[in-house]
Amino acid sequence: MIEPIPSRPWLSILIPVYNVEAYLQECVESVLAQADAGVEVLMLDDVSTDGSALLMEALRQRWPDRIRLLAHPRNQGLSAARNTMLAACQGDYVWCLDSDDKLLPGAIAELRDIVSRHGPELVLCDFQLWRAHPRLKHRLRGEAHRASFAGPAGQLLHSRADLLAGMCRKGQMHAWSKVVRRSLWGDDLRFPSGSYFEDMATMPRLLLRARSWFYAPSVWVAYRQREGSIVSNMTLRKAADLSGALRVFSKELVLAQQEDPGLRQPRIAFLVSHMSARNYMGAMRFLAAHPQSEGVAEAARQFAQDFLLSSPLTPQQLLQAYRRHGWWMRYLRGRRWLESDDLKAAQQAAS
The missing domain is CATH 1.20.58 (Methane Monooxygenase Hydroxylase; Chain G, domain 1)
Known part of the structure; x- marks a missing residue:
């Protein structure tokens, strides 16, 4: 059952949940600490086996008008979780955020300013690598500010060639550094269920659909570095x-x-x-x-x-x-x- 919300939001933030009890509260708090009344947060429990589902309910009780909870009857993976939330969300724009990451202060305010002034179909942002114990070598690598795009910034643009070229140069095809007008997804573009590297399979296709875009060279997302990533445990x-x-x-x-x-x-x-x-x-x-x-x-x-x-x-x-x-x-x-x-x-x- 999908709970109704009072009015149509301008932004939906989608957070898939699977065994992230240790990280989820910090993630959600980073969003709702800066979100206005036009931001909805959707969380979907993909049959977690830890305390994630209970924590989701506690967070919903804390923000009953801001959070909507969904659940899968069986574990289906990240792609299916995002796809279910894409079908359920009501915002004009959609932002996929991983449940172990967080938004940095001011991200939503800057996004709303861009959306209200320019109305792009796609907004790109930068990110930082978030380590529990950062060291000097990490700072020297520039992990505090990683660019997701190589090209013009701070203006509304319409060239798909420039968009695709700038994304391919950086190779940062992750979904969480892109805020997308919901209509751009349509009914036929979804993440591939049951597959790894789902962002690589999906985001380049989405770039081809964007007729307007805006690159904000600001760090909006803290991407947590932890053991067990797909690349570090390749099969x-x-x-x-x-x-x-x-x-x-x-x-x-x-x-x-x-x-x-x-x-x-x-x-x-x-x-x-x-x-x-x-x-x-x-x-x-x-x-x-x-x-x-x-x-x-x-x-x-x-x-x-x-x-x-x-x-x-x-x-x-x-x-x-x-x-x-x-x-x-x-x-x-x-x-x-x-x-x-x-x-x-x-x-x-x-x-």
Whole structure:
């Protein structure tokens, strides 16, 4: 049962919940400490086995007019939780926030100012890496302010080519650094249920739909660094999902290029190929670290096919482009994988 809310909110913040009792209160408090009456918070319990569900109810009792609770009858994963909340939310804009992260003070006020003055379909923000015990090396790495976009800031823009290029350069495709007009999702764009790297599979597709966007180079989200992340605990299944994350996007990009000449620019081909190569190399590094695992040879062939299908440039063309742009470290690191026998065999099979 979805509880009614008094009036239509301008912003819905979606928080999926699964065994995050230790973090959830701080997350929710970071939102409601700065939210105005037009902000609704949706939380969905994905059958937690700790005290998360009880904490959710306690938080709802604390803010009965601001929080709406949902629940799945069985555990379905992050994508399904977000999809259920997308269907239930009522705000004009939607912000997906992970339950172990938090919003920094002033984020919602700055967002509302942008929305009221410019009305973009998509708003991008920056973030910080949030560590329990930050050290000097973390500050020197710039973890207090990580840019999610490379391009013009502080103005309403409409070029999908500039948007896609700036996102591909940074590679920060996470959903929580993007606030999206709810209508942009439509009824046909959702996170892939049962898959890892769901943001990589979804956010590039969403970028193709945005006709207006605004980049705020401000740190709005604190992204918690903790053990147990997808990347730090890679498996063959996760590697496969990473490798194939751009399959649908690559098809939709071809269709979008037919109506938007800007998306046919050489820089788009290069940067999309670069993003595809990052996924391919990340998946292949797992295979290289587990050479005796069952199914490695078959997986390597599939990963090569995934790259060739999602990259506008051939491996040889991408390496040449790295050199032409002066991306020497990318060129040197990429040679191992982009000149591999698996890719050469996949090219021959496709020709």
